[in-house]
Amino acid sequence: MAQRIDVKDLNIYYGDFLAVQDVSMTVEPQSVTAFIGPSGCGKSTFLRTLNRMHEVIPGARVEGSVELEGVDLYGSDIDPVAVRRNVGMVFQRPNPFPTMSIRDNVLAGVKLNNKRISKAEADDLVESSLHGANLWNEVKDRLEKPGSGLSGGQQQRLCIARAIAVKPQVLLMDEPCSALDPISTIAIEDLIGELKSEYTIVIVTHNMQQAARVSDRTAFFNIAGTGKPGKLIEMDETSTIFSAPAQKSTEDYVSGRFG
Amino acid sequence: MTITDSPPRAGVRPVRRRRSSDRGFNRAFRWISHGAGITILVVLAAVALFLLWQAWPAITAGGEQLATSVPRFPADTSLLAYVGPLVFGTLLAAVLALCLAVPVAIGIALFISHYAPRRLAQLLGYLVDLLAAIPSVVYGLWGFLVLAPVLTPFWLWLNENLSWVPLYGGQASTTGRAMATVGVVLAVMILPIITAVSREVFLQTPKLHEEAALALGATRWEVVRTAVLPFGRSGVISAAMLGLGRALGETMAVLMILSPGFSYSLDILAAGQHQTIAAYIAADFPESTGLGINTLIATGLALFVITLAVNMTARWIVSRRKEFSGAN
Numbered sequence: 001m002a003q004r005i006d007v008k009d010l011n012i013y014y015g016d017f018l019a020v021q022d023v024s025m026t027v028e029p030q031s032v033t034a035f036i037g038p039s040g041c042g043k044s045t046f047l048r049t050l051n052r053m054h055e056v057i058p059g060a061r062v063e064g065s066v067e068l069e070g071v072d073l074y075g076s077d078i079d080p081v082a083v084r085r086n087v088g089m090v091f092q093r094p095n096p097f098p099t100m101s102i103r104d105n106v107l108a109g110v111k112l113n114n115k116r117i118s119k120a121e122a123d124d125l126v127e128s129s130l131h132g133a134n135l136w137n138e139v140k141d142r143l144e145k146p147g148s149g150l151s152g153g154q155q156q157r158l159c160i161a162r163a164i165a166v167k168p169q170v171l172l173m174d175e176p177c178s179a180l181d182p183i184s185t186i187a188i189e190d191l192i193g194e195l196k197s198e199y200t201i202v203i204v205t206h207n208m209q210q211a212a213r214v215s216d217r218t219a220f221f222n223i224a225g226t227g228k229p230g231k232l233i234e235m236d237e238t239s240t241i242f243s244a245p246a247q248k249s250t251e252d253y254v255s256g257r258f259g
Numbered sequence: 260m261t262i263t264d265s266p267p268r269a270g271v272r273p274v275r276r277r278r279s280s281d282r283g284f285n286r287a288f289r290w291i292s293h294g295a296g297i298t299i300l301v302v303l304a305a306v307a308l309f310l311l312w313q314a315w316p317a318i319t320a321g322g323e324q325l326a327t328s329v330p331r332f333p334a335d336t337s338l339l340a341y342v343g344p345l346v347f348g349t350l351l352a353a354v355l356a357l358c359l360a361v362p363v364a365i366g367i368a369l370f371i372s373h374y375a376p377r378r379l380a381q382l383l384g385y386l387v388d389l390l391a392a393i394p395s396v397v398y399g400l401w402g403f404l405v406l407a408p409v410l411t412p413f414w415l416w417l418n419e420n421l422s423w424v425p426l427y428g429g430q431a432s433t434t435g436r437a438m439a440t441v442g443v444v445l446a447v448m449i450l451p452i453i454t455a456v457s458r459e460v461f462l463q464t465p466k467l468h469e470e471a472a473l474a475l476g477a478t479r480w481e482v483v484r485t486a487v488l489p490f491g492r493s494g495v496i497s498a499a500m501l502g503l504g505r506a507l508g509e510t511m512a513v514l515m516i517l518s519p520g521f522s523y524s525l526d527i528l529a530a531g532q533h534q535t536i537a538a539y540i541a542a543d544f545p546e547s548t549g550l551g552i553n554t555l556i557a558t559g560l561a562l563f564v565i566t567l568a569v570n571m572t573a574r575w576i577v578s579r580r581k582e583f584s585g586a587n
Binding site: 051053056081082083084085088089091093095096097098099100108109112159162163166 | 492
């Protein structure tokens with residue numbers, strides 16, 4: 001299931017503006033990779049190029065290549081819709097579809113993919129996805145209630161259940177805990193630890209303790225100043241980044257001297 | 260270095276007291292807003308009372324009395340039997356218009372909000388708003404001078420080939436001055452309001468929900484289906500009700516196009532079958548006196564009740580699934 005991502009010489013533009021410059025990295029399968037860095041350094045922008053979500057903004061484009069198990073996601077014959085079906089995403093703020101029940105939210109992606117599934121299969125999928133997101137016990141008695149009635153942390157886990165219901169290869173998380181309280185944050189972090197046995201997980205976070213807790217490898221992004229492009233400064237084992245980083249700016253950032 | 264205001268000197272009053280003029284503004288604003296709310300109620304009540312008061316003589320008069328003093332009042336019937344076909348005609352015209360206008364309006368609104376390039380979308384938006392600015396008398400003229408002759412061959416074809424469809428039966432009009440043409444003109448008239456309101460609602464769709472659908476691998480149409488339409492549903496219903504209100508009350512265009520009649524016929528291609536309440540009042544009012552006027556006002560009362568009922572039904576539909584509306 002989990003697949004490896006190879007990024008080579010990636011430049012990201014909004015129109016003529018170079019937002020992120022010259023990123024090359026490898027994201028290992030069945031591991032958690034964290035992106036850290038100050039606000040505006042382009043880590044979220046870069047994350048969104050991994051499932052071509054940045055293209056939603058008019059004028060956004062990339063140079064370079066992003067390969068998923070050797071397949072270039074930006075190849076001329078690749079449909080961005082197909083990319084997003086393989087690379088799932090969880091957003092900063094929980095966003096279950098408000099007009100759908102909990103059950104329909106979990107099934108939303110599967111129904112989009114035009115698969116006709118029987119009721120029994122759907123029931124199984126709902127249960128396994130909600131189990132996978134550690135939410136089943138809390139919602140099993142109210143699957144027909146609206147998803148927007150859950151607490152913030154439950155909603156975010158519902159969004160994770162929705163993302164894994166389509167069985168993606170990769171799961172991208174864009175600051176998934178920044179709108180949650182500490183208890184819900186712990187629940188999501190535990191979940192990330194469980195999910196990494198099956199998925200390649202990339203998480204953007206502002207919280208360095210969180211990166212240290214959940215990730216195997218950490219990438220530090222930085223920006224030289226306003227209007228300058230964001231860059232990947234270094235990427236290494238998480239323990240190395242937080243104890244003995246190669247770059248001075250990384251050390252300054254992880255020790256809280258700036259950012 | 261930081262820039263601050265000069266530090267407060269000792270002896271200067273530390274907290275500015277609330278000035279009495281502030282309270283005055285607060286109070287004035289409260290009265291203005293309360294007053295505006297109350298005015299609506301008063302106007303509505305005044306209209307309802309006026310209609311009831313003026314319609315009362317016709318409501319209490321017997322059928323024979325009405326038959327002698329009201330032109331075109333059929334013998335041996337009651338007021339209800341007289342108003343009935345008018346109510347039917349009014350509803351038929353409005354429903355036809357709504358059925359034609361709502362799908363087109365949703366289509367245009369979606370195109371403007373989610374498909375068209377920004378410049379084209381702006382231009383289209385202006386054009387649609389412009390449609391709303393055309394006076395109804397112009398629509399009426401256009402309807403019977405231009406549209407009716409253009410549509411007549413099409414209506415005749417429908418009548419000839421699809422007459423087994425209940426709506427297309429009967430003797431089709433050769434001048435096009437039938438309910439079908441009225442429906443088309445009314446649809447064009449209510450199109451702008453439905454489009455404008457729907458477009459605004461669609462544009463309000465939270466980015467978050469659209470991105471949620473996109474990230475699951477939704478195509479543009481699937482984003483519209485899973486995020487935009489469910490979010491805009493109650494807004495579109497409100498828009499349709501606004502349109503329906505205008506279609507129910509439209510007078511001039513109907514008066515100028517429709518060849519009137521008093522039946523419960525569904526044959527929308529036939530002339531001399533239907534009449535709407537508003538057009539009927541406008542046509543007969545100048546020649547009516549005494550009980551005739553009371554009878555016309557009684558039909559107006561019927562229109563008032565219908566409009567109220569339609570609006571309340573719409574509100575009920577919208578509130579029924581409030582739990583799922585996304586408002587919580």
